[in-house]
Amino acid sequence: MLPDALLHLIELLARLPGVGEKTAQRFALHLVSEKTGTAQALSESLKQLSERVKSCDRCGNIAEVDEQGRALCVVCRDKRRDPSTLCIVAKVQDLLAIERSGAMRGHYFVLGRLLSPLDGIGPDELPLERLFERLSEDGVREVIVATPPSVDGEATALLLARELTTRGVAVSRIASGVPHGGDLEFADQITLGRAIEGRRTLDSR
Numbered sequence: 603m604l605p606d607a608l609l610h611l612i613e614l615l616a617r618l619p620g621v622g623e624k625t626a627q628r629f630a631l632h633l634v635s636e637k638t639g640t641a642q643a644l645s646e647s648l649k650q651l652s653e654r655v656k657s658c659d660r661c662g663n664i665a666e667v668d669e670q671g672r673a674l675c676v677v678c679r680d681k682r683r684d685p686s687t688l689c690i691v692a693k694v695q696d697l698l699a700i701e702r703s704g705a706m707r708g709h710y711f712v713l714g715r716l717l718s719p720l721d722g723i724g725p726d727e728l729p730l731e732r733l734f735e736r737l738s739e740d741g742v743r744e745v746i747v748a749t750p751p752s753v754d755g756e757a758t759a760l761l762l763a764r765e766l767t768t769r770g771v772a773v774s775r776i777a778s779g780v781p782h783g784g785d786l787e788f789a790d791q792i793t794l795g796r797a798i799e800g801r802r803t804l805d806s807r
């Protein structure tokens with residue numbers, strides 16, 4: 603009933619988080635019917651996004667690609683930050699939440715995923731080698747593990763504590779305050795700031 607191009611757009615929009623089939627259809631019909639040029643602007647913006655926005659080469663944060671083709675995020679480019687402190691997060695949204703709290707003056711490392719034995723995600727699926735490289739490149743002395751307070755988040759924190767303390771790095775975990783099973787992304791700035799300031803040493807034994 604609908605043209606193939608429109609059906610394809612609906613299918614793509616429905617892949618977005620929180621967007622169901624009906625909402626996707628509403629978005630798509632709005633885009634084809636309205637005359638303010640949103641469809642054109644959106645397509646230009648998406649094109650730029652795929653060309654110029656990538657994962658940061660060093661930490662995995664969102665970054666803009668420079669003239670040399672390197673992708674370094676604003677945190678990694680900031681010379682005033684302390685490279686000897688590294689905060690490990692599960693995903694970019696958590697990094698952004700911690701940045702909003704203003705409590706972190708070090709650098710970050712985005713894991714991209716958590717240890718999850720039930721889903722078949724073991725230590726080999728985590729970017730640990732790249733993390734170890736970061737440690738030696740930057741002379742990291744303290745690692746703050748800011749994985750979420752969930753079963754998978756705690757398991758990942760323990761694995762990191764075990765791996766990192768043997769490499770002579772002090773490992774601490776953000777304090778409670780973020781509710782168990784809760785999402786860092788949705789914690790308020792003050793709670794997150796306190797959780798980072800009140801971090802405690804992780805004992806891997």
Ligand SMILES: [Zn+2]
Pocket residue numbers: 658659660661662663665674675676677678
């Ligand atoms: Zn970065």
